[in-house]
Amino acid sequence: DSHIQYERVGADVTMKCGSMDWDAAVTWTVNGTDINDSRLNGSYLVLKNVDLLQSGQYSCYEGSSWHLKYQTYLRVGTPPKEPVLMCRSNNYPKGFYCSWHLPTPTYIPNTFNISVIHGTKDMVCEKDAVPKNRCHIRYLQLFSTVKYKVTLTVTNVLGKNFTTLTFDEFAIVKPDPPESVVAKPVPNNPRRLEVSWQNPSSWPDPESFPLKFFLRYRPLILDQWQHVELSDGTSHTITDAYAGKEYIIQVAAKDNDIGTWSDWSVAVHATPWTEEPKHLTTEAQITETTSASTSSFMAPPTTKICDKGAVVGSGAVAVCWTAGLVVAAYSVLFI
């Protein structure tokens, strides 16, 4: 019959072939592959200093009849290390949630048990379906002077471990980042960007528990951020943007009075409004006028370029594209 056997990494494991005598002739296999006789001590299989790779299905067959006498699934793992626990209130004053994980895997199944004590009262932390390893608690009372003590115990077949967090109601308040951050250029204003955002949807009561915001922005080409703190409102106009440069902008939120700042919001990019380049005909005519009087920038006169339209002051409508572009390019460099 088949069962599961859990062993610690580095342990010595001896497997018996069911009820067979020590001196019986048997063959062991692991995951269907024969194991050579050097690992055997009589009919016992001896695995010294097991490692994770030795996990698998071990089967023992009687020598001649090939009857399956014993089968076990060996799972090599470790007892749990101290778990990592975090508690946070992103929906103040409704309550808080705690989430946890193991710093290193154990490679075998673990169970988690969480307890929350408030003063002398035991509270129930309701487990969330998704994500796993998370539970939430509703506050029964607000503005409590008594701390909350959360203990997380993790247990598996090979051992157990735990960690405890003790905190005040106010200390764990941290909203989610602001949502729907939008940055837009302002028409006819080459140094402005209009940024707007919304309160995080998880914050239940912004009327009674208002949030304040922190905006940071920088042009992509620079490393230094500029910061603005805003005590109310969900929009702000940046007035000192570098003209024509693409900006990256983020916003964070915090309860007006308690707790810590949220993580930064998703970054948005925006470039301030820039003037449209003028129509090319006008440009070329003006630059042809100027370049006619300065000899250095004359386009090399070749018959294949313009035969008409490049005459100064002629007001010619037909502009030769090639000459026009070349001259325009030179003149743009020197504006």
Place this chain on the structure above:
Amino acid sequence: GDSWGIFTFLCAALCNLPALPALNCSEELGAGQSIQQTYDLTRYLEHQLRTLAGTYLNYLGPPFNEPDFNPPRLARAERVPSATVDLDLWRGLTDNARLAANYRAYSRLLCYLRVLDRQVGTAELRHRLAHFCASLQGLVLSIGGVMSSLGYPLPAGPAAPPAPPGAPAASNDFLKKMDDFWLLKELQTWLWRSAKDFNRLKKKVPPAVVTLRLEARGF
């Protein structure tokens, strides 16, 4: 010295008079602005308290100055007014009830703090406590001003100055220190709560309404 005498007098006045006369300055400003000022004052006090509490708890010594110190609440400490309240109840408080709760709490906390001041050992602590008490005094007056300008009666003070916590067990030094610890904790929690109370009041008291009320009363 002299300042202590003045404070004692003020405490007695606060504790014994049924109501403060309405303050002219807050009527002129309008309740909206007074609420903002009261809110600002609670934030200032909260900031001041952080330094004061740190110094005082160090003075009390371990375990009171340890960050994880989390003692059970003893029944005797209930005399200090608690900010803790049921969420729905807190939400449903009328403006009058909300302001009155704050007024009563800080009046009593102020009296307790003054008793502390009398007993404290070091000059530095006495100085800090005196400064804090003066600011807390200002907060109580500010709340009173808001209530008056909104036409609410001021809550009656305690019949007699409240018995200082720890008086029955003066012989037990540790219990006395526990009382001090809880007093500071409640004060801190009240200041956090007040910020939220005044946020709510800010939204609910538009200046226009207040002007009407003042006019109706012939001010």
